[in-house]
Amino acid sequence: MPFDPVAFAIPLFVVLVIAEMLWARRRNPVAYESRDTATSLAIGLGSTVAGALTGGVVAGTLVWAHSVSPISLGWVWWAWPLCFVLDDLAYYAFHRSAHRVRWFWASHVNHHSSQHYNLSTALRQSWTGFFALTFVFRLPLAFAGFEPGMILVCGGFNLIYQFWIHTESIKRMPRWFEAVMNTPSHHRVHHAVNPRYLDKNYAGTFIIWDRMFGTFVAEDDADPIRYGIVSQLGTFNPLKAVFHEWAALLKDLWRAPWRHKLSYLLREPGWTHDGSRETSDMIRARWERDKLDS
Numbered sequence: 001m002p003f004d005p006v007a008f009a010i011p012l013f014v015v016l017v018i019a020e021m022l023w024a025r026r027r028n029p030v031a032y033e034s035r036d037t038a039t040s041l042a043i044g045l046g047s048t049v050a051g052a053l054t055g056g057v058v059a060g061t062l063v064w065a066h067s068v069s070p071i072s073l074g075w076v077w078w079a080w081p082l083c084f085v086l087d088d089l090a091y092y093a094f095h096r097s098a099h100r101v102r103w104f105w106a107s108h109v110n111h112h113s114s115q116h117y118n119l120s121t122a123l124r125q126s127w128t129g130f131f132a133l134t135f136v137f138r139l140p141l142a143f144a145g146f147e148p149g150m151i152l153v154c155g156g157f158n159l160i161y162q163f164w165i166h167t168e169s170i171k172r173m174p175r176w177f178e179a180v181m182n183t184p185s186h187h188r189v190h191h192a193v194n195p196r197y198l199d200k201n202y203a204g205t206f207i208i209w210d211r212m213f214g215t216f217v218a219e220d221d222a223d224p225i226r227y228g229i230v231s232q233l234g235t236f237n238p239l240k241a242v243f244h245e246w247a248a249l250l251k252d253l254w255r256a257p258w259r260h261k262l263s264y265l266l267r268e269p270g271w272t273h274d275g276s277r278e279t280s281d282m283i284r285a286r287w288e289r290d291k292l293d294s
Contacts, residue, residue: 003149003153004152004153004156005153005156005157005160006156006159006160009160009163010048013119013122013123013163016119016163016164017118017119017120020032020118020119020167020169021037021118023169024118024169027169028168028169030116031116031117031118031168031169032116032118032120033116035236036114036115036116036120036236037116037118037120038236039114039124039236039237039238039241040114040120040121040123040124041120041123042238043110043123043124043125043127043238043241043242044120044123044124044125046127046238046242047123047124047125047126047127050126050127050128050129050130051125054130057130058130058135058152059148059149059152061135061139062135062138062139062142062148062151062152063142063148065139065142065143065148066142066143066145066146066147066148068143069142069143069144069145071144071145072145072147073144073145073146073147074147075147075150079146079147079150080150080154083141083146083150083151083154084154084157084158084205085206086141086144086146087138087141087151087154087155087158088158088203088204088205088206088209089209090137090138090140090141091137091155091158091204091205092202092203092204092209092210092213093137094134094137095108095202095203095204096202096213096215097137098134099199099202099268099269099280100199100268101265101266101267101268102245102249102264102265102266102267102268102269102271103132103249103265103266104132104134105245105269106128106132106245106246106249107126107128107129107131107132107134107246108126108129108134109229109244109245109269110124110126110127110241110242111124111125111126112124112191112228112229113228113229113233113241114227114228115226115227115228115232116227117166117167117168117188117191117225117227118166118167118168119163119164119166119167121166121191122162122163122165122166124241126242127242128242128243128246138151138155158204158205161182161204161205162182162187162204162205164184165182165183165184165186165187166184166187166191167184168184168188169184170183170184170185171184171185172185173185178207179207180206180207180208181205181206181207182201182203182204182205182206182207183207185218185219186201186203186207186210186216186218186219187201187203188219188225189201189217189218189219189225190202191225191227192225192226192227193226193227193228193229193230194223194225194226195283195284195286195287195288196217196220196223196284196287197217197223197225198230198280198283198284199215199280199281200215200216200217201215201216201217202215230270230278230280230283245269249264249265252264252272253265256273257273260273268280268281270282270283
């Protein structure tokens, strides 16, 4: 297995969570809730175990893809920054799909399950990403000739970058930084359930992808952010947080007419063949109509 930067960053994550908790006692007491934080830590531990169990298969798949590619870029210095940028684009593609395709959403939803937004929320990583085949978004990099170890290391540093943006303790970064990089302000938007913000700001490291592809929305102080998911869990049970959407998906598949079963897998969360639930697009459209009528 290649060097895993995330494993070395975990002690720093713990120190920063503790530091933010101490800060929050004086500045923002509602930022942390003990049961919610315990759930985040439990999910984070489970995701670490899941990653350890499946990481070898993911690495092996990347090695295979690289072996059949007619291109091999090797370990030249310029391949590293290029790999990081392209891996971040691959992450954007994955992350957007994780919100727009219910199969991927079932694996990703636990990351959004907290109604609080703090550094511990960043630890709510997927247990089922391997099962959902989310690693396929990185295969094009291996086919393009990037070394598998390089891809995994760049992906690890991308994940490390995303840790610090899960906070309310930083309001805005300098304007030039906000224009190019993902920031706490941009990512708070992504975790919001306000209709204005739903399914926006998918960036990992570079917010430029959202600006390029029309999915960027700036945080509006006039519309304070509410966190979580559209149908809040109402529990701190980590198992329910991780598996509730898989259970709901299986239930829908069992009940749906055959001609609609594939749509329940591949269409956006909230879609139903009978219109009994709302998608994020429908929620936003209703909110916009209400604004016009008011």
